[in-house]
Amino acid sequence: MASLLQLFNEWEIQLLVLLSFVLQIFLFFTGGLRQRGAKFLSGIIWIAYLVADLVAVYALGLLSKLEENTHASQKGALPENHPLAFFWAPFLLLHLGGQDTITAFSLEDNSLWLRHLLNLVVQVALALYVFWKSTAWRNVHQLLVPGIFMFVAGIIKYGERTMALMYGNLQNISGYSTSDESKLNHRELDQDASYSSIVSFCLDSAPIVRHLFAGFTLLQIPQGFGAKTWTSYAQSDEVQLAKLAKLVDVELGIMYCDVYTKAAVLRTRSGILLRCTSQVSALVALVLFVVGNKQRYSRADVAITYTLFIGSFFLEVCAMLMMVMVSPWTWAWMKANKCVWLTRMSWMLVSSNIIGWPEEKPLWSNRMGQYNFLSYVGCEEKPSSSPWSERVTSMIRKMAKAVGKLFWLSKLLDIKYEEVDMDITESFAKEIRAILQSPFGGGQKQEWEHLSRFLHSMARELSDNFSAVIIRLHIATMIHLTEVSNVDAESVALVGICRKLSNYMMYLLVTQPVMLQVTATSAESVIQGFHNKFVTMMTATCNNGGKHVVLQILKEFLSKEDYTLSLPEPCKETLEEMRDMWVRIIMYAAGRSRPETHATQLARGGEFLTFIWLLMAHKSLGASVAFPIDLISPPPTFGPLMDVRYYAFDFRS
Incomplete structure (x- = not known):
């Protein structure tokens, strides 16, 4: 055991430097996956993002103590065997500069760019102190010149990250100069735009x-x-x-x-100039190190140094390919400067299916979360054949029944995701056209031929709780959808759209309440309150009853909520109105959401609500979109959305 501990102490700095390098490789190749919503890697990327900085800073601190440890150590101590370790200080600055594909993990990182600037000053000073002490005390002057060039590269790299965080800050994102961005003057597009x-x-x-x-x-x-x-x-x-x-x-x-990347920095003249300077400095340092005398250094240390050099060049080449050559900004710049052949080659890279921005692939997650209230109370429909994952989920559910299903457990097990297809997108486009063509805009009175009685009954019993309104509408929708007989393909499609939209609003209420201007505490308390009432009514029948029993319990449950349930007869026209109702609710929520919440969700692949919010902005729609109940009845004095209206966000005012 003592020998293993001694071996670890001897190679600790080497292991830390290599670990820092491996973390940078991982972040580079996985950072861009967040753009399309790689949720299964999100936690691992978050850990690597935090650990990468900690490892680099700890390694710098350890290097600063090595010389002091030498005087108190016996022959064979780390600095005696590994004097080249001090040359790795500027490489750690390169690692602290991060990767081009991920400069910020969350929006809060951009807001703390001043803290990163202070860290830049402190860490650069520490690295210079480590290197100066090693060259002055350890007599390794042959590393002085290549070390200076590597420090230039490391400081520039670290500075790029700080600049990217500053540009990504929402307080600065609309104010920094865009003079270096190409002006293409292509705002006039026809309907057949390529x-x-x-x-x-x-x-x-x-x-x-x-x-x-x-x-x-x-x-x-x-x-x-x-x-x-x-x-x-x-x-x-x-x-x-x-x-x-x-x-x-x-x-x-x-x-x-x-x-969330360095794109804003790399498309400026100053950013390109700094990047070129950094690459040239690193290349000169490599040449000087190759031609220098390395006989006094161990083969392992020389191999590690070459690994750091080659690895940094490899990452930089990949970054230039992915962030510059494949960037649409580079293609636009070449096109504006009439570089015909380069423009064609650049567009081939931009539209590439492998590393580019192809037209067929979305640039966000293109998914909408799904959460069904019935899953929380344990009465969801079970699949006929359960795969391995479903069996594990079933076991966890049985274990949780002893103490009652916890809300956080329900969020973990019951949330699913559906692709945003053209039917859903067309539903929103149709509703937007209807709003724009109406003489009263978003607040127009609309006749709900089949849902008017149901919406009137809801309007009479509205409380001041937006979460409760969404849950009631969600449960009522589930009741109605179970009564619809799927006689044709169109009805089947309408049922699917209504279910997806209803489940999506519940998903937002459960996982992203801040986007609905609802606090997480209030949303959770309302959902758990509904759960407790519902479970009390269905405990005796859920295990033995079928679909019709659950339906009956749902009706009885809503009837006990102090208003009369007045769902219309199931038919295709009713389904169309119910689809339009949920479309209007989502548009209502999008128009009153805060913009910074949408920027936050981009780090996770983006929310469907963000897509609708930006689509509405193109149509100059915002807080003017009315809630469906307000279209058939004057809004109550203390309606469910009073807190939401306080944050009304209208693109036209």
Whole structure:
């Protein structure tokens, strides 16, 4: 045991440096996966993001103590066997500079850019102290010149990260200079716009989108950015839905890169100049190290040094390919400068299915979360054949029944995800067209031929709790969908859309209440209150009853909520109105959500609510979209959305 401990102490700094390098490789190749919602890796990436900085800082601190430990150590101590370890200090600065694909894990990291600037000063001073002490006391002057060049590269790399965090801060994201961004003047698009023209349009209007995410309305954006022209294309009735959806998709992709990567830095002249300087400095340091005398160093230390050199060059080459050569900004710059052949080659890379931004693949998660209240109370429909994962889930459910199903356990087990298909997107596009064509805008009175009685009964019993309203509408929707007989393909599609939209609002209420202007505590308490009442009624029948028993319990449960349940007869027209009702509710929530919550969700792949929010912004819609119940009855004095209306966000005011 003592020999193993001694061996570890002797090779501790080598292991730490190699661990820091491995973490940087992992972050580089996994950081970009968050853009498309790689939730299964999110926790691992978060741990690696935090540990990478801790390991690099700890290694620097350990290097600063090595010389002091030498005087008190016996022959064979670490500095005597590994004098080259001091040359690794600037490499640790490179690691602290992070990777181009992930500079910030969350939006809060950008807000703390001043703290990162202070860390930059402290860590650079510590690294210089370590290197100066080693060259002055250990007589390794042959490493002085290559070390200086590596320090130039490391300081620039660390500075790039700090600049990227500053640019990604929402307080600065709308204010930093965009003079280096190419002006393509492609804001006028026809209905048959190609993918390349859509990308050009999005790049040219990127400052407008940044202002919207920073909390500006369309009227507050300076006139030089052309906010009116930005909305003119999307407001055309002839615009194809697929083109408009792809337009919003590309804008979300650009916004993600601006906030969470170094894209905003690398597309500026100063950023490119600094990157070139860093690469040249590292290359000169490598050449000087190769031609220098390395006989006094152990083979293991020399191999580690070469690994750090080659690894850093490999990551930089990959970064230049992924962040610069494949960047649509590079293609736009070449196109603006009329480099025909380079423009074609760049577009081939940008539209590549492997490393680019292909038209067929979304640039956000393109998924909507699903949470069914019946799953919480344990009465969800079980699949006919259970795979291994379902069996494990079933075992956990049985273990939880002894103490009652916990809410956090329900969120862990019952949340699922569905792809956002064209049927759902078309539902929102249809409702937006109806709002824009009405003479009263978003607050127009709308006749709900089949749902009017149901909505009137809901309006009479509304409380001041938005969470309770959503849960009641969700349960009522589940009741109605179970009574629909799927006689044709159209009815089946409508049932699926209604279920997805209803479950999505419950998902937002459960996992992202801040996007609905509801506190997490109040949402959880309301859901658990419904759960306790519901479980009390169904405990005796749930295990033995079938689908019809659950349906009856649902009806009895809602009847005890102090209002009369007045669901209409199931038919295709009712399903269409129910679909429009949930579409309107989601649009209502999107129009009153805070922009910073959407920027936060981009780090997790983006929410469907963010997609709708930006789509509505293109149509100049915001807080003017009314809640469905308000369309059939005057809103109550203390309605369920009073707290939401306080934060009303209208793009036109």
